[in-house]
Amino acid sequence: MSPDPLQEHNFVSLMGIVLIALVAVTSLVAYAWVCVARRRPALPAALRAGAALCAAGATGVYAWGAVQLLRFDITVHAEACRQAVGASRASRVDGYEATYFPLRFGCHVAGDGTYTAGVPGWLNPTALALGLGTVALVIAAAAASPDFRERCARRLRALSPAPFGEHS
Template identity: 45%
Template sequence: MLFLGLLLAALGGVAVAVFLTVRGLRAVVRRSERSRPGSWLRAVTLLAGAGAVAMYAWGLLHVGFAVMQAEDGGAGSFPLQPCREAGPQVASRVDGYAVSYLPLRFECRLSDGGTYVTSSVPGYVNPVVAALGLITATSGILGSTTARRAHPPVA
């Protein structure tokens, strides 16, 4: 059931990323948008946000695939497929798994209480999401400040 939730979240993320991309490209192309103060910052905010959401959705697909493999029963289902990369000695002590959403990762729980992170999520996903998220927040704040300065409130 977790797999289905992750898959739906990833599909929702793709839809949001497409929406933000279209809005960002529209902000770049429209002349009426370009003449407004801070419009290029708005476009950067929308496009960087789209990239962050798309990359997070990509990571969710990887976590979903690892969950699907972990929940797959039958012959060869122990130790959990994603947890086998640590070697047979460590993998034989695996008694479950956990999913972390921030940072995005798949963790194998050991019988002695420890955990270790698998390479199910590519190493570039979390840093790219963080960088694009930071760019989104920074350009959003700067764009909002620039727009406010151009049109001060009337008292």
């Protein structure tokens, strides 16, 4: 539990996240479009476009959670906590816990832990899965690139010993 028992998200920070995410999603979708439109070489371009779309999806999902928290002001904390912890424990809520990574708002119940409220339960796992998909597609795009394959072949030839009987 943080030193401030009523910790909550900063409105300006959440607005900044939403605005930056809008720019990032737009840019990533435009990049994916350009990758698909060029199509040379086809596989690396498709993988880069997929990575850009996965990154746009992860960013968009995270921004959606920030929007949910923007509308989640102090006037609805008590009701959201009552729904999250149940009516029997609602009177024992002794503080709030807000985090940005993962994005969540928690209602702390004395002796019973913290319950998430305000952010859909699917949001953080979905953003994580899309982020991991982005990383996998970026690695695959790099490996499929002709430049990468040529550099690897050159390094392999440089490392491999000369055949028996040949000396350089």
